[in-house]
Amino acid sequence: MTRQEEKRRLRRTIRGLEERLSPRYLEESGRAIAARLLAMPEYRAAGTVFCFAGIGREVDTRPILEHALAAGKVLCVPLCTGPGQMELRQIIDPARLSPGAFGILEPPADSPAVRSDEVDFAVLPCVTCDHAGHRLGRGGGYYDRFLARYRGGTVLLCRERLIREEIPVEPHDYPVPWVLTERGLYEDGVPARLG
Template identity: 75%
Template sequence: MTRQEEKQQLRATIRQMEAALAPGYLQNSDAAIAAHLLAMPEYQSAGTIFCFVGTGREIDTRPILCHALNSGKTVCAPLCTTPGQMELRRITALEELRPGKFHIPEPPADAPCVAVDEVDLAILPCLSCNHLGQRLGRGGGYYDRFLAHYRGGTVLLCRELLIREEIPLEPHDYPVPWVLTERGLYEDGSPARLG
């Protein structure tokens, strides 16, 4: 079995697990993850953040986005442009987001671009990951391409019940230094203190 096939198999397994998660668990883990993120000194000191917009059973990032906007941070969200490519576009209110490709809320096409090197903290999604920050995405390659050019602080958000220590990796897969679950923060695989 190729690495790509292993990834596809693991994606199918994780999607089944994700679909079976209780609504109460989703709500509680969303709230805990958001609270942990807001307590990170790296978030508090960041002037510009890049954050995905959670949809469906993904982690709800709206409280994070709202807090960042209300705190006067520069906030950018992904705008999918072509297959596998996204741009970082500035938003000033959640109401600006509109369903785009894959029905994911996105900034409008005329929202200002933000350069990758302007971002102080990137908050990224994953389908699953391990505590070392090796991520399994949804297969589009959008965030792999972002990570290939980004050198700032990066945190992966993942529900603890979807963590898998065995993640099939390919050469283009970049590990992320911080993983945040409802249990707390992990840095390079070890539990880390928040705040």
């Protein structure tokens, strides 16, 4: 089996697991993950934050988006511009996000662009990951391309019940230093302290 086939199989497995998670667990784990993220010193110190806008069964990032804006941070979210291509765009109101490519919430097309080297802290999604930060995304390569050029602080948000320690990786897959679940923060695979 090729790495691509392994990834497709794992995505199907995780989607099946995700569908069986209770609404209560989704809500409680999402709330705990957001609270833990807001406590991270790296987030608190960041002037510019890049964060995905969670949809469906993803971690609800609205509390993060709203907190970043209320704290006076420059906040940017992804805007899909083509297959595998996204730009970082600044937002001032999460209510202005609307479904775009693949149903992902996106900013208006005229939102100001932000360069990746301007970002101090990035919050990324995944379908699943391991505690060491090897992520499995949806397969479009959007975040792999971002990670190839970004050098700032980065955290993956993943529910603990979706973590898998066997993630198929390829040379273009970049590990992320921090993984945040409802149970806590992991740095390079090791439980870390917040604050």
